[in-house]
Amino acid sequence: xxxxHTIHRAARDQRPHLVGRRLSVSSPQGRFAEGAxxxxxxxxxxxxxxGKHLLYGFEGGxxxxxxxxxxxxxxxxxxxxxxxxxxxxxxxxxxxYTVDCNGPAACEALDPPExxxxxxxxxxxxxxxxxxxxxxxxxxxxxxxxxxxxxxxxSVLSGIGNIYRTELLWxxxxxxxxxxxxxxxxxxDALWDDARRLLEIGVETGAIVTVExxxxxxxxxxxxxxxxxxxADCPRCGGPVRELDMAGRRAxxxxxxxxxxxxxxxxxxxx
DNA sequence: AAGAATGTTATGTA
DNA sequence: CTACATAACATTCT
Numbered sequence: 001x002x003x004x005h006t007i008h009r010a011a012r013d014q015r016p017h018l019v020g021r022r023l024s025v026s027s028p029q030g031r032f033a034e035g036a037x038x039x040x041x042x043x044x045x046x047x048x049x050x051g052k053h054l055l056y057g058f059e060g061g062x063x064x065x066x067x068x069x070x071x072x073x074x075x076x077x078x079x080x081x082x083x084x085x086x087x088x089x090x091x092x093x094x095x096x097y098t099v100d101c102n103g104p105a106a107c108e109a110l111d112p113p114e115x116x117x118x119x120x121x122x123x124x125x126x127x128x129x130x131x132x133x134x135x136x137x138x139x140x141x142x143x144x145x146x147x148x149x150x151x152x153x154x155s156v157l158s159g160i161g162n163i164y165r166t167e168l169l170w171x172x173x174x175x176x177x178x179x180x181x182x183x184x185x186x187x188x189d190a191l192w193d194d195a196r197r198l199l200e201i202g203v204e205t206g207a208i209v210t211v212e213x214x215x216x217x218x219x220x221x222x223x224x225x226x227x228x229x230x231x232a233d234c235p236r237c238g239g240p241v242r243e244l245d246m247a248g249r250r251a252x253x254x255x256x257x258x259x260x261x262x263x264x265x266x267x268x269x270x271x
Numbered sequence: 272a273a274g275a276a277t278g279t280t281a282t283g284t285a
Numbered sequence: 286c287t288a289c290a291t292a293a294c295a296t297t298c299t
Contacts, residue, residue, distance in 0.1 A: 005277095006277080052278075052279095067278080067279080068277095068278080069279070069294080069295060069296090070279085070296080070297095071276070071277085072278090086296080087296060102296075104295080105279065105280095105295060145288085152278090154278090154279085161277050161278070162278085163277050208277070245290095248279095248291080249276090249278085250275095
């Protein structure tokens, strides 16, 4: 269940157990690991999250790249060889700690140039302190592409998935179909800050929580922790929620809170 | 038990 | 070339 918060939380949790240690890298159920096992026995030097990507740097310069895709997960446990749970693709282990990664969409060893190429494709990561908002804004403010699509484009900014996108737009009372170029700068700044806040809550709690943090609802099942995702009625105004297909995923909008942008009579470009 | 799902990329079409 | 939509892939949950 990965958006950026899942990956950053995993990096934060795993780092102290792995960095500076020699790791066994294996595929305990014999699943294809795309060269990851070549890193077996090397010392781990870094564990870093970039958007939804996790990179383990190894002595010698090569990295292990994991991407959880739609339903990948991590299982961490004390001890060197716990029973694998579910479909484990790769296992990273020291003598007293084991991380299993289940069902990732990417699990591969990268050379330094390949790693650099990957990082170039990833837009500013809201969960990294040095995230460059100007870079994201440069892509957004001149684009005709709808906000609902731009927010999920990992090369524009990284870490946001379908749920955060949907919730963020609802919170900001912005319609997902609003073209990026019609997005006012102050609204962008506010959304950027809100996104960081929500993602940080996600890292702390290990779950997507967009209702009031610390509330009772925040501890309940998924549908209670979000405001509008997969809801039929708007929790703010009671209006009906409309479903949109955006970038192949379902977005939810209250058009009473966020009126649809005017699509009529586009003015011809002068140039 | 079928279908949807917190994701991405490659390919097809206009 | 662009901007889309669609398919494909990995697995788990409802």
